Amino acid sequence: MPLVVRECRKPVGAVARQLGSSRYRSNAGISMIEVLVTLVIVSVGLLGAAAMVINGLESNRNAYLRTQASILAYDMADRIRANGAQLASYTGFAFDSTDEDAPDLPGCFTSDAGCDGAGLANADLAQWAGALEGADGGVVLLPAAQGAIADAGGGDVTITVSWIESQWDEDEDAFTDQAQNFVLRFNL
Template sequence: MHKQQAGLFLLGRLSLQRRGSNEQGFTLIEILVTLFILAVGLLGLAGLLFEGMRNNQGAYLRTQASILAYDMADRMRANSAPAQNGDYGPFSTALVQSVTLPSCVGTTAGCSPADRVTADQMEWTQQVQGTGSDMAMLPGGEGTIAYDSGTGVYTVTIQWDEGSRGGDAGEDIVGDNSYTVNFSL
């Protein structure tokens, strides 16, 4: 190597060592900024997870309500003679004071069509309100049956208690805790 090249080589090594000795690694401020960014990201992830769980619970309750509404519709179809006369409605589970089944329920002889209406209404009330069970299908569940004699259309509505969810602009979503089925026999 020439002397000039050797001198430049040594000068380069010294400057690298000098520059490297001033840098000690990350500063405390850089670490704090990194932790802050990480914390904001984790908070966003937790919020997303919470909102997803709340939407999942709302979908579950809506499914339970649809099962209960169609259960009553099927009961009416099975006992169609009184149902066509409008004997199932108007009815509200909120107005039921005592859920007592007719004595014919559970007997081998079965129930008359009129007793079957009462039995269907009381069994449905037990399901909606969760009486006689460890857990209600719907929290604060209430069911109503309305009958329009002019059109022959039944309307079965199920409502329940659920925390309101916010929409895009911060407004509450209305009617998210109600499920309605309209049908005729």
Template sequence: MVEPAPARGNAEMNSVSLRAGQYGFTLVEVLVTLLVLAIGLLGLAGMNARMLNSQFEAYQRAQAMMLVEDMASRIRSNPQAARNGDYDTDTVHGLNNQNCSGAYGVSIDLCEWNQALRGASVEASGQQLGSIMGARGCIDNVSIAATGQAVIRVTVAWQGLTPTVIPPLSCGANAYGADDRLRRAVSVDVVLAYLGV
């Protein structure tokens, strides 16, 4: 009588059938890994784009603060003209291209600030590129007290990249989109004390 050797044959057969059912399993693992990797890379690209927008917004704010401080220092250096209202011209600066030759005093201050708002410091192909997007500047006499103390507000407005809260300052209003949510603005109040007798 011949004894069958089922144990060994069945074990081999079982392992072969298990391997046959596992074909393609590694491919599925690779595809799932690629899908997870692709989603991660898309997230990374989105974060990079948001970071670039935030970086540009911060750059524009820093440039606007430099422009505001430039005019504030010009006003501080000529307090009598500021008290007389010579800087408050009811003009929105940064809109037109002015020639500053021959100007002096307050006129040169306003003309050079206008040129800085327009970006005249950097030019390429005849275009002024050295400023923030759509820069506008406003100078307002906020108050002149009986004591002779004057408060002059210097404001710079510009266009941002993403909508946000509408700034309470009126400079550049309705110039950057239908609802003004792209408008950004910074201001400095220059206080000129009266030191006379």
């Protein structure tokens, strides 16, 4: 079979002019409106990401405060267990770091002779109140901390640690301070 070659009926210049016409040409750049729309979309996304970061930080802080309250309550529970014969010296104790200073350590605490059971209970309570208050240059672990120890009867002891925590209030549409409690109940 013979090879057939067809001729091009249009000259090359005519094809080039047709491809260069507005019908075949694409836009070479972006318009100002496209840039502004993109900027608005990116801004909204960044604001949403910033809000998530702020909420995450606040949740992390609240978890930290709850952990500190737990540590303080279990610390006192361990002190009471170690000096269980003096339970009556511990119960009824209440401390509010916003209204009062932590009690002083008893003199027996620094003496060579040491403390008896009741003196040790007083030293434990003074150290615990100091931790609630952040005394002696210590770090305030809980804002507006309060602590209370109560005899629940039958050998049960209840330790309550309270503090103020910032939380989002849907009704006020803002962060508000709300009282929080950590209650530990244990049996000697």
